[in-house]
Amino acid sequence: MLSIEVDKINFSYQLHKNEKVTFKLEDISFSLNKGTFLSILGPNGSGKSTLLKIIDKILHPISGNITILGKDFNKISKKELSRYIAFVPQSTPPNFPYTVYETVLMGRAPYLGGIGFENEKDRDVAIRSMEKTDIINLANRNIQNLSGGEIQRVYLARALTQQAPILLLDEPNTHLDLTHQIDILTLIKKLTIENKFTVISVFHDINLASLFSDMILILHEGRVFEFGKPEYVLNEKNLKTVFGTETIIDKHPIKGIPRVTLNPN
Known part of the structure; x- marks a missing residue:
């Protein structure tokens, strides 16, 4: 059974009516099975946190639909939604x-x-x-x-x-020392395996995303640039296009997953 299905979500920020739109999310679509750990990557301003807030009904899309465990998102009250979704925002x-x-x-x-x-x-x-x-x-x-x-x-x-069976995390490793980063993310990963939790997490650290994710979604300029398994999504061409930075991709010596190293040359 699908845990969450996001279908053609569109959203825009507009400071005042009749003013120019300052940011847009366009045609965002993806779906996740129960027990999936999804990481959202992308440069600053690409819409990562905005997408989490839409899923948690903090922000409201212009169009599109979201289905949570087979239920129409628009027919779920905010209180009822909190039984399905827990949101950990950026530390404030x-x-x-x-x-x-x-x-x-x-x-x-x-x-x-x-x-x-x-x-x-x-x-x-x-x-x-x-x-x-x-x-x-x-x-x-x-x-x-x-x-x-x-x-x-x-x-x-x-x-x-x-x-809640769906956990939204906005940069969960922020302010954490190395030990607690690994401990917390290992705990969250364990929840996806043993309790079939679905996790959607925003990361800036690509290697942490690669280490813990089942799937990765890359946002670029308000659109889905790529969506798939880490070994498919994380390649030098994609990272160059999205982040404008040269990288070297090899395999983690133990896990065999993609490992990203910056190439300053």
């Missing part, structure tokens, strides 16, 4: 002095009943998510006093607490 400073535990527990909001209070199951899910993301020792800390990398892990734990 928190606005309120909640504790880490309180912040992570907010991920249970889609499941709360009329009285709006968490039950024991909700609390257990939050605690397990903090353990998985290595922040259980920060549970009682004020989130505003954490480092950027710690905040990023808090936001991921909150998303895992939603227990």
Whole structure:
């Protein structure tokens, strides 16, 4: 069964009515089976984050349609959608002095009943998510006093607490040290394999995308430039066209996947 199908999505930014359109996404189409890890690559301004926000109903397309687990996107309320999709945005400073535990527990909001209070199951899910993301020792800390990398892990734990089958990640490795980058992405990859989660993640690091992805989508000037498996998509010609940079592509010595090295010459 398809987890998500994006069909001919069009979108434009326009600061004011009757003014010139400043950015467009045009004819964006792709589909993913359950348990797929998709990475979205592209230069700055190509529409990567915009596409994630459209899928999470933060932004609304001009035309086109999205199907989530067989359901028409347009017929799903925002609250209901949060049971299907969890979104981890780019790390931003928190606005309120909640504790880490309180912040992570907010991920249970889609499941709360009329009285709006968490039950024991909700609390257990939050605690397990903090353990998985290595922040259980920060549970009682004020989130505003954490480092950027710690905040990023808090936001991921909150998303895992939603227990949504589709996970959207906007540069999930931002602010993370090397150990936590690998640990977090390994955890996310494990979710796609064992729990059949579908992951759609924006990356700037092409090698990380190659290492963890089943599929890669490259955006260029608001359009899908290429979509397919890493070994098909990641080649010197494509990267030169999209990023304007010379690269050398060889194989990872252990995984055998494409490995990208910049060629300054």
